[in-house]
Amino acid sequence: METILKAFNIVKWFGDRDNKMYALKEISLEAHYKEILFIIGPSGSGKTTLLSVISGILRPNEGTVIVKDRNIWEMNGDELTSFRLNNIGFVFQDYHLFPKLTSAENVAIPLILKKISWDDSIKKALKYLEIVGLGGKGELPPYKLSGGEQQRVAIARAIVSEPDLIIFDEPTASLDGETGRQIISFVKSNLLNESRTIIIVTHDARIYEFADRIIHMEDGKIKQSDEWKGDMYEK
Amino acid sequence: MLKSAKKAAGYIKSSVINLAGMRGLFRIALKLLVNDKGKFLTIIIGVTFAVFLMNQMTSMFAGILESSVSSVANVGAQMWVMDPSVETVANSIPLPDYVLDYVRSIKGVKFAEPIYFGGGLVKLNSGKYQYATIIGLDDTSLFGRPVIIDGNIKNIYESHAFIALKDANYNLLDSPPIGTTFEVNDYRGVIVALAKTATPSSGLFGIPTLYTTYSRATQDLPNTRYVMSYVILDPKKKTDIPYIERKVGDLGYLALTQDDFESKIKNYYIYKTSMGMNIGLMTLISFIVGLSIAGQTFYAFVLENMEKFGALKAIGAQKKELIYMLLFQASVVSFIGYGFGILLSSMMIAFAKLRVPNYVAMVNYTSLTIAFFMVLLIAGFSSYLGIRKVLKIEPFDIFRG
Structure with missing residues (x-):
């Protein structure tokens, strides 16, 4: 399987030199194309920190992260920002949609950041809203949509620039069980393809079944990494 | 020399192109600002009020100075000889x-x-x-x-x-x-x-x-x-x-041209009477009022959108793009407020002159320029507060919640 992401010996600590709080302790992992990788674990286990490090948002103290054959932490600030814009899509836990913009404008933001013209960006955003099942709702502001619909807008925003790697942070935390499952099911069946990898950080056991592989973290370390098996974790 | 000139020209050219590419982001920035009607109006009213007061004060002073030299202007002699x-x-x-x-x-x-x-x-x-x-x-x-x-x-x-x-x-x-x-x-x-x-x-x-x-x-x-x-x-x-x-x-004795004599009289009222100091203080107070209202409201607007700016950073917005967005927003409200403030004070001065013949205030280029520079300061200060905050937020904070 072709690898999109490789991380070696990642160490991340917070605090000062004399009082280090280790969030990640020599973590190594890989993610492959056409794979949904779940990172699970209790609160404080370091999964969000790991997500931030591998997506080029938080610099590790030690270790290397290779995404699409490029060592992302060797890039300068602007280069890394541009790399994220072109290769990584983010779906945040609270969506972080601008309430004063329409859904289509929210979705168009990554394209606008890529300096694509306004009209073309909006046209493409409307197309992606249709893909996520929100055709005809492009003119509505996010606050007029349900939680599940807002999540779909956030997904459309993450995929509109056609990134190879999509990162989800607790995607079902603000949704009821059924809507959460529907969303992840949609993600797996519609967004995953030969040239894409999806990494989801969650501790919602109800959606584990959608994972191709699960990394279980505890105390800043990977406790277990394996392909999903039905009886792997209690739901 | 030629090399560095070429380099500078290239930099200017690339900056212009970058700004042209920012059009979409400016539109987003404008929509974020305008669609938040409450805050948008509050900032504009703040700047308008400040400009109104500042222009009123400086126009009043300009009118007083103009009146103080009107006898010289009315006589129309090119030179005056005096003690x-x-x-x-x-x-x-x-x-x-x-x-x-x-x-x-x-x-x-x-x-x-x-x-x-x-x-x-x-x-x-x-x-x-x-x-x-x-x-x-x-x-x-x-x-x-x-x-x-x-x-x-x-x-x-x-x-x-x-x-x-x-x-x-x-x-x-x-x-x-x-x-x-x-x-x-x-x-x-x-x-x-x-x-x-x-x-x-x-x-x-x-x-x-x-x-x-x-x-x-x-x-x-x-x-x-x-x-x-x-x-x-x-x-x-x-x-x-x-x-x-x-x-x-x-x-x-002293021979002065009409212009020099007028300047001498104006300088007397500005520097040797308390008039300049008092009007200057009132202008400063108006500026501080406008600065506080506009600065505080703009800051609240940025704070409200802070997490979204963090999300933009995570998605791929560069720091300079966020700075441009905030500068653009602050400039838009400031210049709209400037326009309204000047319009309002000019209308009031014109109306007052119709009703009160002795009313001396007059809007001139100096008072317009003073108000303009004060507005630039308000825009700069307001955006500085927001920019500081936006630059500090890390995308990781968005993940951490």
Whole structure:
């Protein structure tokens, strides 16, 4: 399987030199194309920190992260920002949609950041809203949509620039069980393809079944990494 | 040299292209701003209010300064000769007669005439007393005469003749028509003509003005040993001015062009009276009020969108793009507020002038420029607060929640 992401010996600590709080302790992992990788674990286990490090948002103290054959932490600030814009899509836990913009404008933001013209960006955003099942709702502001619909807008925003790697942070935390499952099911069946990898950080056991592989973290370390098996974790 | 010029040109070119590429982000920034109607209006009202007050204050000051030099402008002489201690046109120090002869003898002087500036106590027919400025024009040339709007300038040679200036203070003399008699310093006076001035104002202190001949003014009004207030003159050529100034200086007196004399008077009111300080303080207070309202509201607007800006950073917005967005937003509200503020204060000044003839405020380029720079400061300060905050937020904070 072709690898999109490789991380070696990642160490991340917070605090000062004399009082280090280790969030990640020599973590190594890989993610492959056409794979949904779940990172699970209790609160404080370091999964969000790991997500931030591998997506080029938080610099590790030690270790290397290779995404699409490029060592992302060797890039300068602007280069890394541009790399994220072109290769990584983010779906945040609270969506972080601008309430004063329409859904289509929210979705168009990554394209606008890529300096694509306004009209073309909006046209493409409307197309992606249709893909996520929100055709005809492009003119509505996010606050007029349900939680599940807002999540779909956030997904459309993450995929509109056609990134190879999509990162989800607790995607079902603000949704009821059924809507959460529907969303992840949609993600797996519609967004995953030969040239894409999806990494989801969650501790919602109800959606584990959608994972191709699960990394279980505890105390800043990977406790277990394996392909999903039905009886792997209690739901 | 050529290399660095090429490099600079390349940088400018790339910046322009980058800004052109920012059009979409500016549109997003504008929508974020305008769609938050409450905050948008609050910031604009704040800036408008500040600009209104600032422009009102500076226009008032400009009007006061303009009024303070209006007598000089109204006379229209190109040069004035005076005692070096003169600070304002109204407080003239009498000159000995030989100064006039001396000035006339200077090469480059086309003609020079005496002019009298003084005050007289006018007793009106109603029994009311009113202080008036008396301007005595040279009997032969009438150099410095006003524009006659009713009657004839030649009537000034009739006995006891005075020309009343029909300005904002004309009503203080009970708006006398031609033929009205009165007493000035116990001498008889008759209004023989009505005049207007070249500038909208005839003085700073709200005193009516009467014109008469130099000889009558100096005979009828209480005199010191010397009676001549100023020598006014026109040079033959502009290039003669420095020579005339030097020659008058040799005699111990001061020759100033009309512009220089006006500047001297304005400087007196700005720096030697409390007027400049008081109006400056009021302008500063207006600026602080606007700065606080606009700065605080814009800061609240940024705070409200802070997490979204963090999300934008995570998605791929560069720091400079976020800075441009905030600068753009602050500029938009500031310039809209500037426009409204100037419009409002100009309308108010125009309206006040219609209702109150003595109202001196005037909007000029200086007051507009001062308000503009203050608005730039407000925009800069407001965006600085927001930019500091936005630059500090890390995308990781968004993940951490």
